[in-house]
Amino acid sequence: MSTESVPTPTGVAEDVQQKPRMAVSALVTNLREYGLVLALIAIMLFFQYTTSGTLFKPVNLSNLVQQNSFIIVMALGMLLVIVSGHIDLSVGSVAGFIGALAAMMMVIWPLGIFSNPLVVSIVCLIIGGLIGAAQGYWIAYHRIPSFIVTLAGMLIFRGLCQALLGGGSSVGPLPPGFKALSSGFIPELIGTWTLVPPTVNAAGKTIFGSGLSLQMTTVIIGIICVLASAFFGIRSRRTRERHGYEAEPFSLFLIKTVIMSALVLFLVYQFATYRGLPVVLVVMGLLIGLFVFVTKRMTIGRRIYAMGGNAKAAQLSGIKTERLTLLVFVNMGVLSALGGLIIAARLGQAVPAAGLGSELDVIAAVFIGGASAMGGVGQVVGAVVGGFIMGVMNNGMSIMGVNVDYQQVVKGLVLLGAVIFDVYNKNKA
Amino acid sequence: MASTILEMRNITKTFPGVKALSNVNLSVEEGEIHAIVGENGAGKSTLMKVLSGVYPAGSYDGKIIYRGQECQFKGIRDSEHLGIVIIHQELALVPMLSIAENIFLGNEHARYGIIDWNANEKRTRALLKKVGLNEDPKTLITNIGVGKQQLVEIAKALSKEVRLLILDEPTASLSEKDSQALLNLLLEFKREGITSILISHKLNEIHRVADHVTIIRDGQTIETLGKKDISEDRIITSMVGRSLDDRYPPREPSIGETVFEVKDWSVYHPLHAERQVIKGIDIHVRKGEVVGIAGLMGAGRTEFAMSLFGRSYGRRITGEVFLDGKPIDISSVSRAVEQGVAYVTEDRKMYGLNLIDHIKHNVTLANLDGVSRHNVIDDLRELDVANDYRKKTNIRASSVYQLTGNLSGGNQQKVVLSKWLFANPKVLILDEPTRGIDVGAKYEIYTIIARLAAEGRAVIVISSEMPELLGITDRIYVMNEGRMVGEMASTEASQEKIMRAIVRGEGKAS
Numbered sequence: 001m002s003t004e005s006v007p008t009p010t011g012v013a014e015d016v017q018q019k020p021r022m023a024v025s026a027l028v029t030n031l032r033e034y035g036l037v038l039a040l041i042a043i044m045l046f047f048q049y050t051t052s053g054t055l056f057k058p059v060n061l062s063n064l065v066q067q068n069s070f071i072i073v074m075a076l077g078m079l080l081v082i083v084s085g086h087i088d089l090s091v092g093s094v095a096g097f098i099g100a101l102a103a104m105m106m107v108i109w110p111l112g113i114f115s116n117p118l119v120v121s122i123v124c125l126i127i128g129g130l131i132g133a134a135q136g137y138w139i140a141y142h143r144i145p146s147f148i149v150t151l152a153g154m155l156i157f158r159g160l161c162q163a164l165l166g167g168g169s170s171v172g173p174l175p176p177g178f179k180a181l182s183s184g185f186i187p188e189l190i191g192t193w194t195l196v197p198p199t200v201n202a203a204g205k206t207i208f209g210s211g212l213s214l215q216m217t218t219v220i221i222g223i224i225c226v227l228a229s230a231f232f233g234i235r236s237r238r239t240r241e242r243h244g245y246e247a248e249p250f251s252l253f254l255i256k257t258v259i260m261s262a263l264v265l266f267l268v269y270q271f272a273t274y275r276g277l278p279v280v281l282v283v284m285g286l287l288i289g290l291f292v293f294v295t296k297r298m299t300i301g302r303r304i305y306a307m308g309g310n311a312k313a314a315q316l317s318g319i320k321t322e323r324l325t326l327l328v329f330v331n332m333g334v335l336s337a338l339g340g341l342i343i344a345a346r347l348g349q350a351v352p353a354a355g356l357g358s359e360l361d362v363i364a365a366v367f368i369g370g371a372s373a374m375g376g377v378g379q380v381v382g383a384v385v386g387g388f389i390m391g392v393m394n395n396g397m398s399i400m401g402v403n404v405d406y407q408q409v410v411k412g413l414v415l416l417g418a419v420i421f422d423v424y425n426k427n428k429a
Numbered sequence: 430m431a432s433t434i435l436e437m438r439n440i441t442k443t444f445p446g447v448k449a450l451s452n453v454n455l456s457v458e459e460g461e462i463h464a465i466v467g468e469n470g471a472g473k474s475t476l477m478k479v480l481s482g483v484y485p486a487g488s489y490d491g492k493i494i495y496r497g498q499e500c501q502f503k504g505i506r507d508s509e510h511l512g513i514v515i516i517h518q519e520l521a522l523v524p525m526l527s528i529a530e531n532i533f534l535g536n537e538h539a540r541y542g543i544i545d546w547n548a549n550e551k552r553t554r555a556l557l558k559k560v561g562l563n564e565d566p567k568t569l570i571t572n573i574g575v576g577k578q579q580l581v582e583i584a585k586a587l588s589k590e591v592r593l594l595i596l597d598e599p600t601a602s603l604s605e606k607d608s609q610a611l612l613n614l615l616l617e618f619k620r621e622g623i624t625s626i627l628i629s630h631k632l633n634e635i636h637r638v639a640d641h642v643t644i645i646r647d648g649q650t651i652e653t654l655g656k657k658d659i660s661e662d663r664i665i666t667s668m669v670g671r672s673l674d675d676r677y678p679p680r681e682p683s684i685g686e687t688v689f690e691v692k693d694w695s696v697y698h699p700l701h702a703e704r705q706v707i708k709g710i711d712i713h714v715r716k717g718e719v720v721g722i723a724g725l726m727g728a729g730r731t732e733f734a735m736s737l738f739g740r741s742y743g744r745r746i747t748g749e750v751f752l753d754g755k756p757i758d759i760s761s762v763s764r765a766v767e768q769g770v771a772y773v774t775e776d777r778k779m780y781g782l783n784l785i786d787h788i789k790h791n792v793t794l795a796n797l798d799g800v801s802r803h804n805v806i807d808d809l810r811e812l813d814v815a816n817d818y819r820k821k822t823n824i825r826a827s828s829v830y831q832l833t834g835n836l837s838g839g840n841q842q843k844v845v846l847s848k849w850l851f852a853n854p855k856v857l858i859l860d861e862p863t864r865g866i867d868v869g870a871k872y873e874i875y876t877i878i879a880r881l882a883a884e885g886r887a888v889i890v891i892s893s894e895m896p897e898l899l900g901i902t903d904r905i906y907v908m909n910e911g912r913m914v915g916e917m918a919s920t921e922a923s924q925e926k927i928m929r930a931i932v933r934g935e936g937k938a939s
Contacts, residue, residue, distance in 0.1 A: 239809060240809065243809050243812075243813070245809070245812060297805050297806050297808070298801075298804050298805055298806065299797040299798070299801050299804045299805075299806060300804065302790065302794075302797060302806060303797070305783075305786065305790075306783050306786070306790070306794055309783035309784070309785045309786050310779075310780075310782065310783045310784065310785075312779060312780050313774075313779075313780050313781055313782055313783055313794075314783070314794070315741075315762060316738075316739075316741060316762060316772070316774060316780050316781070317762070317766075317794045317795040317848065318739075318762045318763040318765070318766040318767075318795055318852075319762075319763075319794075320761075320763060372785075376783065376785050376786070377785060
């Protein structure tokens with residue numbers, strides 16, 4: 001109300017006054033920002049307890065990642081779609097269609113050398129992009145609501161998926177090289193380090209708890225990631241301070257870094273005791289990193305947020321909103337295609353129902369992650385954490401033996417609760 | 430001596446961390462027009478919200494005595510029940526419903542939930558006649574202009590048997606003609622015994638109609654003036670708490686060569702293909718010159734500016750644009766920005782700002798390349814830029830991380846200006862740069878404009894406030910019905926001359 005009537009303190013007085021308040025307010029804003037991560041950790045601990053420790057077992061962690069990666073990959077695209085003020089209901093169907101197409105190309109059609117998994121994957125990603133462009137064209141240049149265009153797309157591509165597979169049948173098995181995308185692990189280059197040599201008991205079985213060895217490639221990658229993030233964190237603090245701006249309080253930075261590092265190292269350790277990092281986790285990790293960079297640091301990311309916040313103002317600031325919208329949907333198409341490939345690779349075959357209903361999980365992940373349905377608001381990390389919250393709940397409840405029907409009820413309640421919490425928080429602020 | 434209809438005593442209202450009103454007193458006489466003035470954020474709207482029950486009894490301290498009785502309104506229904514009706518600055522009409530439906534919205538003549546449309550229409554006709562609006566009650570709100578919408582709001586208030594009408598800046602978006610009609614209507618209501626409270630920034634209007642003026646500053650009543658004491662100087666002094674000897678900053682224009690030139694510019698309406706909105710306009714602006722475009726609402730000034738700026742308005746646009754004597758292509762906004770042409774919109778909330786983002790991101794939006802390398806934004810450089818412009822344009826905010834949606838109108842305008850200053854344009858078109866902004870902030874905006882010209886830029890100012898144009902420009906074009914109908918040096922111009930040009934132009938056009 002009275003930003004104008006409050007006189008601005010000037011000069012040195014301002015800095016001195018603000019210092020003690022800075023620390024507190026930084027903590028408060030950060031708590032809100034990290035609330036979602038804390039919620040994820042709480043949910044994980046809850047299921048760790050209720051599943052008597054199954055959740056964090058290395059095998060289960062690998063499963064969890066492999067089952068949910070396609071949701072998170074598509075959520076990255078969906079975040080941009082929702083931030084730009086649109087929605088895409090077709091992603092599940094497009095994923096199913098691309099999975100079917102990939103299977104046909106690799107298994108049924110006589111394409112010779114072109115049925116190579118890598119070639120097929122690249123072609124499929126391009127086709128995904130074209131599908132996104134086709135839908136985005138109507139949305140961007142003819143201003144047809146995205147809800148309608150992608151609803152049509154949802155029907156069209158589910159139908160095409162089923163038609164391609166010849167009615168209700170599934171197509172497979174897919175070549176092992178392709179399946180590695182989902183079920184493979186990164187190759188061990190350095191070797192394993194045996195912590196506890198396996199002890200064989202009288203019956204010829206290994207005793208539980210023994211035979212602990214670490215996949216060193218995984219461990220090294222984990223350590224590099226943690227060190228790199230700490231290094232860049234400190235460096236960015238330094239530059240801020242050199243420019244005369246106050247960085248967040250050092251204690252907060254330290255706590256954050258230590259907790260995140262511990263978490264990452266713990267997960268890496270768990271993976272290392274099993275078969276190392278799943279390939280799909282690496283793909284996902286790289287994509288997450290890329291999208292964080294694009295949204296936080298690149299001009300195109302900034303323009304998408306501006307467009308979602310006020311399309312007209314963005315346009316009058318020289319942003320080519322139509323082209324940008326098209327690109328957002330092309331990106332979504334490519335990621336839907338990648339999602340479809342991941343699904344097919346995990347199942348080892350293409351089925352007519354692949355990705356059915358997953359658009360809702362993807363959209364839910366983005367909204368749980370704090371995006372606004374009005375556009376202009378939302379974070380990549382939020383969407384990823386939202387995706388993991390959905391995934392951990394799926395996984396945990398399955399292990400607990402909760403009926404599938406009630407799993408949906410719980411997921412629905414969590415989505416509603418998360419958004420209500422967000423709105424409540426915003427109104428209070 | 431008239432009796433007192435309303436007394437607000439020692440009203441204090443606190444928001445978390447801010448004391449919005451502190452011991453405000455207001456006394457309104459039956460049947461008068463009482464004006465309330467004050468800078469943006471002074472607390473006028475808050476006071477009216479307390480009065481109308483938007484902030485319910487208990488959420489503030491102090492007493493409201495209305496027609497001799499102490500009132501404790503729990504909501505807007507309670508106050509309306511007693512005939513207190515508030516018309517907000519942002520009109521609360523449903524665009525896709527008809528005039529009649531809007532007037533009786535929530536208050537329909539109905540039996541058992543079934544609406545009697547004939548009765549509604551009949552009543553509507555009577556009300557429209559009273560406010561002097563000649564429209565079919567079935568006309569959709571979206572199809573009538575803002576001025577007429579305002580009248581519909583007033584008709585709606587009348588339908589509620591209003592005794593005390595509160596108008597929050599009713600003429601802010603009205604043309605001169607519509608404003609006059611509205612003020613006449615208030616005077617007529619006065620004769621019928623309806624009391625009005627008028628919140629306004631326009632001192633000349635207050636001068637014309639108000640019987641008393643209460644001045645509010647920083648949440649406190651400064652003084653109430655009677656009719657004979659009302660003078661612009663007195664009001665301004667009280668409003669800003671200091672005397673503004675000069676409402677316009679002094680400047681010494683140093684005018685150079687012609688920088689920007691538009692020749693034979695014609696534009697057709699985007700929907701009605703045969704309607705020509707802009708009819709062969711020629712203008713030119715010189716280096717360091719501030720040129721004004723005067724005209725009535727609907728003269729086509731905004732349409733002209735927006736069609737120039739990246740063809741953001743209209744169809745079948747023809748004409749030539751020259752920058753430094755060379756023809757340039759500004760057929761898209763990004764091209765226009767690249768060539769050094771900037772347009773600051775008249776509607777900063779709709780077209781100027783991303784209200785859900787903070788100052789920093791808004792300031793750099795039109796020139797992201799200026800803070801990035803290889804499309805990667807340098808966060809610190811951006812922060813430097815934002816802080817720099819915050820200081821230069823005197824944006825009052827806790828930091829550059831404050832959301833622009835939470836800023837007052839004047840500060841929002843400074844953010845929009847900063848955005849375009851950072852784009853470093855050679856030619857700057859400012860469309861109603863001081864609309865809805867209080868006197869203090871206006872002066873600051875004028876100072877920025879003067880500085881831009883002093884830096885050697887060409888500045889075009891579109892404004893409906895003639896004194897403002899006379900005060901800050903070097904030369905004035907007069908526009909009417911899509912044509913330039915006059916051009917004069919500001920030193921030789923006057924409000925009468927401008928009006929004469931418009932009227933003569935009207936004659937020519939018909």
